[in-house]
Amino acid sequence: MFDGFWDNVSRYPRYLVTIILGVAINAFAPLAPLFKNPASAIALISLLFGVIFFTVFTLRAMLGLGTV
Known part of the structure; x- marks a missing residue:
């Protein structure tokens, strides 16, 4: 029933990267x-x-990580 289970599970990270x-x-x-x-x-x-700058400044303001 569990033949090759971990072999199959180890393929998922490669699939995700692909x-x-x-x-x-x-x-x-x-x-x-x-x-x-x-x-x-x-x-x-x-x-x-x-x-990128808009996203960074927006997230910093939303999370309260520093003065904007």
Whole structure:
């Protein structure tokens, strides 16, 4: 009944990593051509940093981790 149980359970982390990488690749693949043009690359990088900073500042304010 439990033949290969731990072998089967040990496959789940690898499956999880595969799913996460697949989603990331499919999410960012359409953005790759934008890096060929310097103006759009700068705009895309600025947008990325803006989203990251907005998220960090919002979470810090919501959690009360420091002065904003």
